Amino acid sequence: MSRASLARPLLLAVLMAGATGFAGAAPSAAGAAPAAAKSLADLTRALQPQPGFIDVWRDVDKGRVLLAVGALEQPFMLVSSLPYALGSNDVGLDRGQAGEMRMVHFERHGARLFLVQDNTNYTAVSQDRDERAAVRESFSNSVLWAGEILASDNDRYLVDFSSFLLADHHGIAGSLARTRQGTYAVDPARSAVLAAEAKAFPDNVELEALLTFAGPGQGEYVRQVAADPASLSMRQRISMVRLPRLEAAGGWHPRPYHPYSGGFDSSYFDYATPMSDSIDVHWQVRHRLEKTDPSATVSTVKKPIVYYVDRGAPEPIRSALIAGASWWASAFEKAGFKDAYRVELLPEGVDAQDIRYNVISWVHRATRGWSYGNALTDPRTGQILRGAVTLGSQRVRQDILIAESLLAPYGKNAPADKHQLAEEMALARVRQLAAHEVGHTLGFAHNFAASRMGNGSVMDYPHPILALNDKGEVDLSNAYGVGVGPWDDYIVNYIYGDFGGGQQEQAALAKLRAAARAAGLLYSSDQDDRAPGASHPDGLLWDFGPDTLKTWDQLGAVRQRALQTFSTAVLPDARQIGELEARLVPVYLLQRYQGEAVARLIGGGDFDYTSAGDVRAGAGRAGIRSTPADVQRQAINRLTDSLRAEYLTLPPNVLDVLTPPAAGYARNREYFATKMGSVFDALSIAETGAAQSTGFLLDPGRINRVAWQHARDSKQPGVQELLSVLLQKTWKRAPVPAALTGGEAVQLAADWVVVDSLLNLLDGGQLHPQVAAEVREAVRELAQWLQKNPAQGVAAGSRRQAAELIMAYLTDPRSVKLRPLPVVPPGAPI
Known part of the structure; x- marks a missing residue:
């Protein structure tokens, strides 16, 4: 047993x-x-x-x-x-x-x-x-x-x-x-x-x-x-x-946690376990759900799971919340539970804080922020006693802003349905968000690999699916998916399905895991995906599509089109004109999350959440599988291209309409920084864009992995190759085309961010000594190149001082006060 x-x-x-x-x-x-x-x-x-x-x-x-x-x-x-x-x-x-x-x-x-x-x-x-x-x-x-x-x-x-x-x-x-x-x-x-x-x-x-x-x-x-x-x-x-009842035999019982369940666990240390067993005991977090007829494939339940939507949510948001949170009903039906899950409006006069009710709260804050779902559990068994969802009300306004910034629906000749499309996109996001946060309170963890399957799971963080239509216009008509995905059907069945008990249950769960892996259901969650230097190439927040590089190119085309058409038409008539800057942020940084996805390919490696038994049974794989060398080199080229003036420079139609905030208004964290007083700072925006890319590319964990992968397999790109491409695209590049407005100044701004990023990488103390030696030699070689190639005009001073800064740091790091990298305006949550 x-x-x-x-x-x-x-x-x-x-x-x-x-x-x-x-x-x-x-x-x-x-x-x-x-x-x-x-x-x-x-x-x-x-x-x-x-x-x-x-x-x-x-x-x-x-x-x-x-x-x-x-x-x-x-x-x-x-x-x-x-x-x-x-x-x-x-x-x-x-x-x-x-x-x-x-x-x-x-x-x-x-x-x-x-x-x-x-x-x-x-x-x-x-x-x-x-x-x-x-x-x-x-x-x-x-x-x-x-x-x-x-x-x-x-x-x-x-x-x-x-x-x-x-x-x-x-x-x-x-x-x-x-x-x-x-x-x-x-x-x-x-x-x-x-x-x-x-x-x-x-x-x-x-x-x-x-x-x-x-x-x-x-x-x-x-x-x-x-x-x-x-x-x-x-x-x-x-x-x-009161603590929940526990049956000695039959009925609802705790279910052992498995790392590929897609759920949360409740754990404690049990010192009464046999010596050969782990004292670290884990149970699946889940609501009590019991069939009225356990022998039936599909049965009604003794007590359904009911969620109540806050009466403070206005229409049409209220209806969107109910609709989105209700998506889970189909997954419970497939798992054999009839009428087992539903979502309703909280009855008038009911205390929303009464712990007997699972509640979806519509919460106001001064600024936009994260939503979350808490599952309050019995620590003995993992049984959920209450689901408490918090949805920040300003999230929907961010989606409206993004949609309007891409569609420019307020121009004199703009089709009337464009504004409606923006609202429909925001409501589609609200439905998905409601399902996502309720999922947490049902016991389900994030799955950031589900985007590889299209609408694979509401437990992923979705980026709006954007493309250009046949007319070359931005198309967001299918920005967000509808309903739960195949991963969601799997986790509901795995965590809630009734399979009896003992060995019969364990055999059924093992079969489910094997079938899910055979169907290509990938799983990667928070601990491996949130850090900037994370390695799993599929565990991606806010991405979409099965091919990272293809999606990068697709979003790049959308970004270029949106910048070319950016105008006062992105702003409603009643808004003060200075708000154009805030609407530029999501357009200019449209590829920020896909840039992180591209970086994951560099020094990347995927792996499974599994158990030793599943590996031996062939239902899971051990070890880490490195990203192919040719894909890594494509990723290096894509990401370093985003440090070039051709990518970072704003077109004249954008520069000519940006206006300081009006009297009574001010810039806030949603704006780009400025060092030019009240006016828009085109150099700061370029520095911010460059810092976004170097932050991913030069993460110390990523650089260490690149060095090790190359040491193990010389066909993989190494640190020297990566830094050589980076410097050839920036400081050592050919002259910037004169047609780019302010192009040379923008390139110099990005070049300085590259130097600052490299020195901060060395100064952080997180590189292995031999890896730090490689980076230090690359930086020294750059200083020598800058001294031998002094350039003319405005670039001359930058080359001379960059070389002096590098050599001073390499000689005595304590003698140099390094500049912090630019702060990137918040993107998430969207």
Whole structure:
């Protein structure tokens, strides 16, 4: 029997026997209950009762909440959230945001009741009490709160829980400190328990407080969003939740995690495993979904998964959210679950923060930012207790901006349907985004390789699919896919499909994995794909198409066309003319993500997420497969071409319309930087474009891999070849054509970025010594070439000073203050 099939029944047996199996539970304290002047009934007679999982009494007049705790030592879940928040994407305290889910229990010590957080990271899943105790005693629990027992009655203990509610359990002060907004702390005089909001239900308790944080009020982000940045008032919700039931045999059960499942995992260290097994135990994160007829191929379910859309989302966005989030229903149907998943508008009057509801929140912030989905889980099994989706409302406006910048729909002779196309593209993105973030709360991870299959998965980050039509015009009519893809069908079936249990289940899952690989379903996720120097050539954010180089060329043609047609027609009549600069950003940097994809081919190598068993069975591959040498050389040429003036120079039709922001407006982070006062800076934009490319090309991890691949296979390009091509395309290139407006100045701007990038690469200390020696020799050779080829005119000074800078750095790095590379305006999220 496999480790997975052994662990599950043992885990359930321990839990069903009344032990948590985790290290948090402590023995009851000895001693009699303290004498109370009044009974529990006496103290609560005049208060508003809320019977439930834990009985609650509202004391509205005194602004406090009383709890009657009856089940000591019994674990339950506790989580914070923010019904009212800060509104800053940069600080990250969003409306509806869920916090860390903790397993806790109450225990009594003398005259006080303690709330203790169990240490769920370390456990012994064993029927041996002493074995469990040994782990429990080895790792620290955490006492979160203690309060005086006001009265006791029939093994129930009455406490005033207000002091817990008035403390910062969501980590608000920590978030403010991490984002350099200053040191904030709860001001008790301006904070209050919202007793009237307290609610108790059979399986959960919902408690809320108004917290006011006092601080310096000097941080950029708090000054941007707060009414008074020295006084930040938010609401904190505390949800206390009964642990889910666990069946000893049959029914829903935890599913062992597999790295090719496409899902998230919930893990802990189990010190009761056999010596030959790993103590690191992982379960698939998933909702409880049970067929009413387990023997049927397709069956209705005991309790469907329902998501509710925030009533604050306006139309037509509201309908788009419901439609997109509903895409998952087809995948559940294919996995054998009939009417098992649906999306509805949150009923009027329902508390969106009530942990019983899976909610898609439409959240406003001062600036655009990321959306996300949180799956709140039972740490013992990975069962999802609640899905909480946060969608930033300004994302849709970025898509409108991109579409309008490409279509120029506001010209006098522009077809009327162009503006409609821009709105349709934005709504298509909203539908895809809703499906994506809900997917996370269903237990699904990112798959950044799915774009190789077209609309392969909503769990990828999609770039709008752009092309030129037969008339040479930008076409975005099919910018985003519709519905879930083949990878999504696979992960729903793998994570939720009902395959029985034990060896039967494991065999069925292995068969699914083999079939998915045979169908060419690639998988690559966050840890291997987000870094600028990542190596997997298929794990790409914001790309599209099966061929990276072909898509680069396709987007290059779209970019060129969009720049040629860029005019005031990209801007609605009511907008101030200075906003043209902001609309230029996504056009000029249109290939930014595909440029990263091209860079992945250089020193690139793909690999599988798999297990040793799948490799031995031929259902997975071990090792790394390098990108072919000819593809790497094509990629080097494409990326270095983006450092040439022919690519970086703006045409006159763009330069002639760009105007400084009007009175009452200012540039912000969405604009290119300028060193020319209030006017547009064509040199800064070229430097930014060059920094975008050199940042990918000269990433130290990539350079190290190029050196190793060449050392292992001399047919692969090496560091010397890569740097030779880079310098031939920039400093050593032929004269810039005179027809390019300001072309020579733009090329010099890019050349300086190349030198600064090379010196920063050497100065970063992340290259292997022998690789750094290769780079240093290439830089020295450049300095010598510049000295021997002094040039004429404006280029002469740059060549002389670049050579002097390089030699000074190589002689004594500490004597040179290196310039930081230009800051690239934000692109993601789109």
